[in-house]
Amino acid sequence: MNFLEFNHAQYRDTFNEAVADLSLSLTLDESQQAQHALQGIGAMQGYIDIMRRLDSDREQGNVSRSDATDASQIGDMMLQLLDELGHVAVSRGLTETMHQMHRLSLPVALWIVQHEGTIERLDIIVNAVASFANNVKGQEQLTALCHVITQVQSAVSETIRRDLEVSDPMRPWRILNLNWGIIATRTLSPQLMESVFDQLIDAIPIDAKAFFQEGMQQMDIVGYPDSVRAVMARYNNLLGASGSLH
Structure with missing residues (x-):
């Protein structure tokens, strides 16, 4: 299954x-x-059927005013169930099952985006992004994952985007955006890096300076090409000592 898109039949299987x-x-x-937990598994299967019906209605042009709200609520319930099932799995020694539950959250997030819904639960999606980032190979897959994060980031609720808990370094909004920047760098695409870095500065301005400083350290450790190094250096210099753009 391609986890970077949503297909009902494949997702159910x-x-x-x-x-x-x-x-x-x-x-x-x-x-x-x-x-x-068994009831949770049954509920997930039921929600997949509901998603299929909503998509069928959408394809036929039967989009109601509540479509985005319904998608937000259904998606949120599925993300909660996947998270709960992941916890149950790891408590029974089924670590790989937990990782699969995490990865299955990303297609749900994309489905919410497609229905113009809002993502209110970000923790499990961040875990999914990290799991994919650790396993995907090649620039094409990294670029696809980066574009998926772009979609997810745009649908995150305003409450999360306000990022008020800045004292918590493990807050999902911060981790999502830092991973977004790292994955963009790994694509080796200066254009994609610039696009993501501009948005990263707006999303987590307090953490952006440290990101670019650490990025410059990685340039030598990893041996990135000059074109990538130039972009990282430019953003590192732009932020300056104050931590904000001039």
Whole structure:
């Protein structure tokens, strides 16, 4: 399955395959937690059907005023369920299942974007981006992932985008944008780097200066080409000692 797009049939098959071991573990357990998790798996399957019906209505031009709101709510519930199932999986020693739950959040986020909804739950999506970034190979895949993050970033709720908890270095909004900048750098595309860096400065102005400073250190460690080094150096110089653009 291509995790960077949403296809109902493929998503259902991938989800069912991903939770197969977890489902078996849960069916052998009569605890309340196990039964609740099994209900969560069933709920996910139900939401996939709802998504398919909403997409079918949209393709036929039957878009209601509540479409974006419905997509936001459905997507949020799915992200919550995936997060919960991931926690249950890792508690049972199924670490790879947890990672699969994380990765399955990214197509859901894209579905929310396609329906002009709002993303209110970012933690699991950040985990998904990190998982993909650690596994994708080649500039083409990195570029595709970078464009996906661009879409996700644009749909994040205004509450999260205000980024008020600046004292927390692990806040999802900060991590998402830093990873966005790192992945853009790894594409080796000066044009893409410039586009992402401009948006990164607006999104996390307090953290941007340190990002470019650390980026310059990585230029020598990794051995980036001169074209990439030039972009990083220019943004590092533009921010200056004050941490903001002149």
